[in-house]
Structures are given as structure tokens and as C-alpha cells.
Amino acid sequence: MILRIEDDFDLKKIADSGQCFRFNECGDGSYSVSAFDKHMFVSELDDNRYEFGCSKEEFEEFWKNYFDLSLSYKDIRRKIDKKKDPYLYAASEFGKGIRILRQNPWEMLISFIISQRKNIPAIKASIEKLCKLAGEEIGEDERVGIIYSFPTPDKLAALSMEELSSCSLGYRDKYVHQAALDVCSGAVDLESWVNLDDDALMEKLLSLYGVGVKVANCEILFGYHRLDAFPKDVWINRVLDLKYPDGFMFDEYAPYNGIMQQYLFFYSRMDGLTE
């Protein structure tokens, strides 16, 4: 189906934003997008028109929510004052089009456990191997081959340590294995955690083996879509040190600090951050 989208929406920036690892450019300008048990291709036709490789029903029922299209990111960007916060303003102009996707909490948890001390291509490679090993077939294409879903907790828990190791997880293999066991046993119930308040959710996440403050915040922002979470990685810490010696204005941007974090992260990686 073809749709015009007036709000901020840039496939390339979303794909490169580091929040998703199964959202890839195919080489011909189209994007392969996998989420939950669904897969489709998307491409931009002209300025604001996009072709989604799904039915209108499926788009309304699933993808509209996945792309968070009910929220106006354009309005949120208006909170940024060019005079008061020139660096964030520049970052938001540069990152205009990024949205925070509504992804699967389980997939996000495992993905960000894997992400520690890895670069994005390496994270993607590990996740792709996991999907191929233990996921279900959800799509096929002559360009990219068979598309697999992210493994369910029980499929992942059933993998041997040797199989996990074959996915280049390194020392993170034991973290992934334990998380899968915890979710399978019911000791960890990610769905029910949506009802917890922010502090209680953070506490639960930090109790997981291999999950520290950074990964927990990524899960809160990208897995639970709590848009005020502000994950601090090496890039963001560099930005805060160099550009915000007097502190970042978290109060100004609540409850959307996580969106600001995305702009800063995306911008800082291109910027070089020399000053």
C-alpha cells in the first residue's frame, strides 16, 4: 500500500539510529523490516510518499503502531530552543526523521545484552545468526533470502551453549542463556512489567544477569517505549562532557528525553566531536 506521511519519517535515519538491528537497506533503496512475527519491505517513492509491502489492514493493525505514527515528532522537536540549546537544535535538525519504534521487549532485551562492547555491524551479525538458528520463517526474497523471526524465549533457551557460541556472542552467551531460562520459567515476566513504575522496572531489569544501567535504559526506552529514558553510552557521555559542562536540561524535555538522546547519539557519531 502507498501512504503519505507528513510527520518526521526517514527510513535511512531510523535504520542507522542504533535502536533496531533487523531494519536494513537492501541495496536498491528499499528497506527490509522485521518485527515480532512480521516482515515487509518499505521504500520511499518521493518526498513524503512511501510504499509499504503489506495490506492496508496489516498496516493499520500492526505497522502504524510499530512506527509510532500516532505521536508527532515534529511537535516534540519544537520544544528545542535554538538559542537556549544550540547543540541539541543542530542535532535535531540533523536527525530529523528519527522515530522511536515500538519493538518487542523480549527481542530488545536480548539485543541490548548482546550489544555490550560490540559495534552495530557485529550486533546485527550475531542477531541474524540467532534468528537463522532458532527463529521461524516469516518472509522470503530473492535479494535477501529467507527472513526469520527473532527466536521465542523457549526456542532460545533450548539452544546449547555450543549453538549460542556459534552466533559470536562471546562472553555474553551466558547472559543470553540465563535471560532465556528466566523468561521461560516465568521468573521474569516481561509483559507484566509494563505495569511497574519507572523505578520498579529499572530495579527488575538490573536484577538480570548481564544487564547494567545502560542496557536497562535501552530496554526501558526501546523495549517499553518509555520515552523519557536516557541511555548513557560512551558517545552520549562524550557529548555531555564536551557540550553540556553545566548539565543537560532534562526538565525542559521531559517526558521526551529519550528522543533527545537519539538526536544527540545520531549526531555525535557523525560529528566527530572535536571541541
Place this chain on the structure above:
DNA sequence: AGGCAGGTTCTTA
């Protein structure tokens, strides 16, 4: 060859 990549755990004082 040695250092580093979207960190966390473990050890030591």
C-alpha cells in the same frame, strides 16, 4: 600487533 567497539561482572582495597 595492539587497541577498541552503544558494558557488566568480579575482584580488590
Place this chain on the structure above:
DNA sequence: TAAGAACCTGCC
């Protein structure tokens, strides 16, 4: 409680 070391792997 707070630094410092160790940790898998792949890529420059």
C-alpha cells in the same frame, strides 16, 4: 563504595 581488571570476537 569505588576504582581496575577481565572478558569474546571481529575489524582496523
